[in-house]
Amino acid sequence: MLVDTAVTIGRLLRSATTGYVFGCSVPEPDVPRFGDFVKAPAQRGRTNVIGLIYNIVIEDDAFVRQMVATPDLDEAYILDQRLNRQVPIEVSVLSIGYYDGLGNGSSAGTIACGLPPQPPVTLDSIRPCTQREVIECTGSFEYLRLVLNAPDAPADELIAVSLRSAAAMRPPEDRLFFLRGAGRELARLLSRDLPRLENLLRRIKP
Amino acid sequence: MHPLSELDDFFAKVPPRPRLGLVVGGSLSQGVLVKLDPGQVPGGVIEDMAVGRYVVVEGKTGKKFFSIVTDIALDSTNPDLAKSPPDPDDAFLADVYSSSLAFGALKIAPMLLLEHEASEPKPVKTVPAHFSLAYPATEADVNQVFGPEDAQHWHIGSPLDMEQVKVNLDLKRFVERSSGVFGKSGTGKSFITRTILAGIVKADSAVNLIFDMHNDYGWAVKDEHGREFKGLRQLFDNGRVQVITLDPETSRHRNSKTDGLLRIGLEQIEPEDVEMLAGIIGLTEVQVGALYYLRRKLGPDWIVRLLDEEDTAAIQELEAEEKVQKGTLRAMQRKFEMFRPDRLGFLSLRPPPDDMVEYIFHALNRGTNIVLEFGVYGNSLAAYVLVANYLTRRIHEKYVDMKNRAAGRRGEEPRPLVITIEEAHKFLDPDIAGHTIFGNIARELRKYNVTLLIVDQRPSGIDEEVMSQIGTRITCLLDNEADIKAVFSGVSGAGQLREVLARLDTQQQALILGHAVPMPVVIKTRDYGPDLYAAIGFLDEPAAREKRKAAKSALYGDDD
Numbered sequence: 001m002l003v004d005t006a007v008t009i010g011r012l013l014r015s016a017t018t019g020y021v022f023g024c025s026v027p028e029p030d031v032p033r034f035g036d037f038v039k040a041p042a043q044r045g046r047t048n049v050i051g052l053i054y055n056i057v058i059e060d061d062a063f064v065r066q067m068v069a070t071p072d073l074d075e076a077y078i079l080d081q082r083l084n085r086q087v088p089i090e091v092s093v094l095s096i097g098y099y100d101g102l103g104n105g106s107s108a109g110t111i112a113c114g115l116p117p118q119p120p121v122t123l124d125s126i127r128p129c130t131q132r133e134v135i136e137c138t139g140s141f142e143y144l145r146l147v148l149n150a151p152d153a154p155a156d157e158l159i160a161v162s163l164r165s166a167a168a169m170r171p172p173e174d175r176l177f178f179l180r181g182a183g184r185e186l187a188r189l190l191s192r193d194l195p196r197l198e199n200l201l202r203r204i205k206p
Numbered sequence: 207m208h209p210l211s212e213l214d215d216f217f218a219k220v221p222p223r224p225r226l227g228l229v230v231g232g233s234l235s236q237g238v239l240v241k242l243d244p245g246q247v248p249g250g251v252i253e254d255m256a257v258g259r260y261v262v263v264e265g266k267t268g269k270k271f272f273s274i275v276t277d278i279a280l281d282s283t284n285p286d287l288a289k290s291p292p293d294p295d296d297a298f299l300a301d302v303y304s305s306s307l308a309f310g311a312l313k314i315a316p317m318l319l320l321e322h323e324a325s326e327p328k329p330v331k332t333v334p335a336h337f338s339l340a341y342p343a344t345e346a347d348v349n350q351v352f353g354p355e356d357a358q359h360w361h362i363g364s365p366l367d368m369e370q371v372k373v374n375l376d377l378k379r380f381v382e383r384s385s386g387v388f389g390k391s392g393t394g395k396s397f398i399t400r401t402i403l404a405g406i407v408k409a410d411s412a413v414n415l416i417f418d419m420h421n422d423y424g425w426a427v428k429d430e431h432g433r434e435f436k437g438l439r440q441l442f443d444n445g446r447v448q449v450i451t452l453d454p455e456t457s458r459h460r461n462s463k464t465d466g467l468l469r470i471g472l473e474q475i476e477p478e479d480v481e482m483l484a485g486i487i488g489l490t491e492v493q494v495g496a497l498y499y500l501r502r503k504l505g506p507d508w509i510v511r512l513l514d515e516e517d518t519a520a521i522q523e524l525e526a527e528e529k530v531q532k533g534t535l536r537a538m539q540r541k542f543e544m545f546r547p548d549r550l551g552f553l554s555l556r557p558p559p560d561d562m563v564e565y566i567f568h569a570l571n572r573g574t575n576i577v578l579e580f581g582v583y584g585n586s587l588a589a590y591v592l593v594a595n596y597l598t599r600r601i602h603e604k605y606v607d608m609k610n611r612a613a614g615r616r617g618e619e620p621r622p623l624v625i626t627i628e629e630a631h632k633f634l635d636p637d638i639a640g641h642t643i644f645g646n647i648a649r650e651l652r653k654y655n656v657t658l659l660i661v662d663q664r665p666s667g668i669d670e671e672v673m674s675q676i677g678t679r680i681t682c683l684l685d686n687e688a689d690i691k692a693v694f695s696g697v698s699g700a701g702q703l704r705e706v707l708a709r710l711d712t713q714q715q716a717l718i719l720g721h722a723v724p725m726p727v728v729i730k731t732r733d734y735g736p737d738l739y740a741a742i743g744f745l746d747e748p749a750a751r752e753k754r755k756a757a758k759s760a761l762y763g764d765d766d
Binding site: 179180183184186187188191192194195198201202205206 | 284292296302305306
C-alpha cells in the first residue's frame with residue numbers, strides 16, 4: 001500500500017486512462033490551482049497516477065440560483081453557501097505519468113511518463129505531488145507531448161504554467177537549464193507551427 | 207578485482223570523444239550529410255568547422271569511415287524559420303531555436319574505410335548507415351591513414367589544426383607518374399615544390415632535372431618578407447645536386463655556386479625544338495611547316511643562314527624555288543631575331559666545345575640532380591621553352607634508348623627521372639601537347655622511367671588528356687573556375703572537393719590528391735626552414751665545424 005502523508009485536496013468523481021475528475025469543496029487559496037501536479041492512487045494503492053490540473057469548474061445549484069436573484073444578500077449566507085455546497089467543485093486532471101514498478105512505498109518507485117495501466121477509482125483521495133515527484137516527473141519532457149495532444153485541455157497555457165512551476169521547484173542554478181531543455185523539446189514537437197512555438201517559448205522564458 | 211572507478215583512477219579516465227553529429231542522409235557520389243549537434247554553445251560546432259577537415263563516422267558494424275568535410279551548411283527543420291527568425295536580442299528564444307530547429311549540417315566525402323583488424327585503410331565503396339555518429343578525426347586516426355614518416359615517406363605538411371600529425375607523401379609512388387603543383391601566383395608553389403624536390407633527393411627515389419625559371423631551386427632564395435631560404439645545392443652539398451647556369455653573370459651576382467655552363471649552338475637546334483615556340487614567337491602553321499623545309503634545304507646551320515644579313519644568296523635561292531612564299535621567309539627571319547646570340551646569350555653561332563646534353567645525361571644517371579638556372583633568361587618565356595624542350599627531347603631520347611637496351615638485357619635500367627617544368631601550360635597547351643615531348647612524357651607514364659613535375663598557375667591551359675594522366679596533384683589556392691575544374695579532371699568523385707579547394711588560405715595551404723597519398727588531404731605545408739634542413743641532414747656552419755672537430759678528434763685524438 002502506498003503511504004502518503006500529503007494532505008487530501010479532494011476525492012475522485014470519475015476517471016479514465018487519459019485523466020480524471022475529482023471534486024472538492026471551496027478551494028483553498030493555494031490548492032487546487034490550474035497547472036498543479038496532483039496524484040491519485042490506482043491499482044489498489046500499488047501506484048499513483050500523476051496528472052496536471054487543467055480545468056476547475058464551479059457549477060451552480062438550485063440554492064445559488066435563488067440566492068443570486070436575492071437583493072441585499074447577507075454575507076453570512078454567501079459564506080454558508082460556499083462552505084456547505086451541495087454540488088462539489090469539479091477539478092479536471094490530465095494523466096501524464098504514474099509510478100512504475102512499485103511494490104510498496106511511494107518513494108521507492110520511479111515515475112514513468114505516459115498513461116497509467118489503470119485509472120484511479122471513485123472516491124480515491126487526491127493529493128498534491130511533492131517537490132521530488134514534480135522534479136522527477138518533469139525530468140524528461142515526454143509529458144509535453146501528452147499535453148499537446150490532449151483534446152480538451154488548453155495545452156499551451158497548461159504547458160507554460162506547469163513548466164514554470166516545475167522550474168520554480170528546482171534549485172535556482174538549474175532553472176535556466178531546465179527551461180532551455182523544455183524549450184528544445186517544444187521546438188521539436190512544434191517545429192511545424194512556429195507562431196505557436198514562439199508564443200509558448202515567450203511564456204516559459206525565465 | 208578492482209571496481210571500475212578504481213581502475214579509472216589508476217589509469218586515468220579516457221575523456222569521451224566529442225561528438226559532432228549524426229549521419230542523416232546522402233550518397234557515395236554526392237557525399238554524406240551529417241546533422242551537427244548544437245554543442246555547448248549553440249552554433250559553436252559549426253563555427254569551429256572548416257572544409258578540408260577530417261571526420262570519422264563510426265558505422266553500425268564497427269567500421270570507421272574516414273571522411274573529409276567538403277561543405278558546411280545552415281539548415282532548419284522548418285523552412286519558414288528563415289522568414290520569421292527569432293529576435294536575436296531574446297537570448298532564450300535564440301538559444302532554443304539555434305539548438306533545435308536550426309542546425310548546422312556537414313557534407314562529408316567518405317574516403318577510406320578503417321576496419322578493426324585490417325592493417326591498412328581500404329577505399330570506401332559504401333556509406334555509413336543512417337544515424338551513425340560522426341566525430342572529429344583524432345591524431346591516431348590520421349596517423350593510421352597517412353602512416354609514419356620513413357625513408358620513402360616524406361613529411362610534407364600537417365592536416366588543418368593537427369600540427370602534430372604528419373602527412374607524408376609516398377615518394378616512390380609520387381615519381382611513378384607525372385605530378386603537378388598548381389596554384390595562383392604567390393600561393394607558395396615554389397616552396398612546396400622545393401620541399402618535395404628535397405624529399406626526392408634525400409630519399410633518392412628519382413633523379414631530378416629542374417628547369418628553374420625564376421632561380422628558385424638551386425641556390426638561396428628570398429621570400430616577400432626578405433627571409434632567405436636555402437636552395438637544393440646548398441642543402442645537398444655532397445655533390446648530389448649540381449647547378450648549371452645559362453647566365454653565369456647573374457649567378458655570380460647572386461653568389462650562386464654553379465657547376466657548369468649551358469651553351470647551345472644554333473646548329474644544334476632542330477625544327478622540333480623551334481616548333482614548340484610557335485605560339486610564343488607567333489609562327490603560323492605555314493611557317494611551322496616551312497621550318498622542316500628550311501632545315502632540309504639549308505642544312506644544320508639553317509638558323510645561322512636564315513639570320514645572316516650579309517649572305518642572302520641561300521634565301522634568295524629558296525625564294526626562287528617558290529616552295530615557300532617570299533613573305534613567309536621574310537616573316538620568319540623577323541621572328542627568328544630572338545635566336546641571335548646577342549639577344550639570348552646562351553646561344554652561340556658555332557657548337558660549344560662541351561656536349562652538355564651528354565654531360566647532363568650522365569650526371570643524371572650517376573644520381574646527380576641537375577638544376578638548370580636560367581638567370582635573366584627566365585624572364586624570356588621563349589628562352590625557357592626553347593631550352594627545356596631542347597634538353598628534354600634529347601635526354602628523353604637517350605632514356606628511351608637506354609630503357610630499350612635494358613629491356614633487351616644489353617644495359618642497365620636508367621634511373622627514374624623527374625623533369626620539373628614551370629609555366630607548364632606553355633608546354634602542354636591542347637594545341638601542341640599531342641605532339642611535343644612533354645605531352646608524350648605525361649602520357650606514357652613511367653614507360654621510360656621519365657615523369658614530369660609540372661608547376662603551373664593556369665592548369666586550365668593544360669591539355670585535358672595530359673591532366674588526366676597527372677598522378678598526384680598538389681594544389682594551392684585557385685579561384686578561377688576553369689582552373690579548379692581542370693585540377694579535378696579525371697579524378698572520380700572530386701567534384702565534392704571543389705569547395706575545399708576554393709577555400710584554401712592564400713599561403714601555406716594545399717590540397718593534395720592522387721597517387722602518392724591514400725586520400726585527398728588539405729595540409730598546412732611544412733615550413734621550409736631549419737627543421738627541414740635538419741631532417742635532410744644539413745648542418746649549418748657552426749654545427750658542421752663541430753662535426754669536423756669531433757671527427758678529427760676521433761681519428762687523431764684531442765690536441766691537448
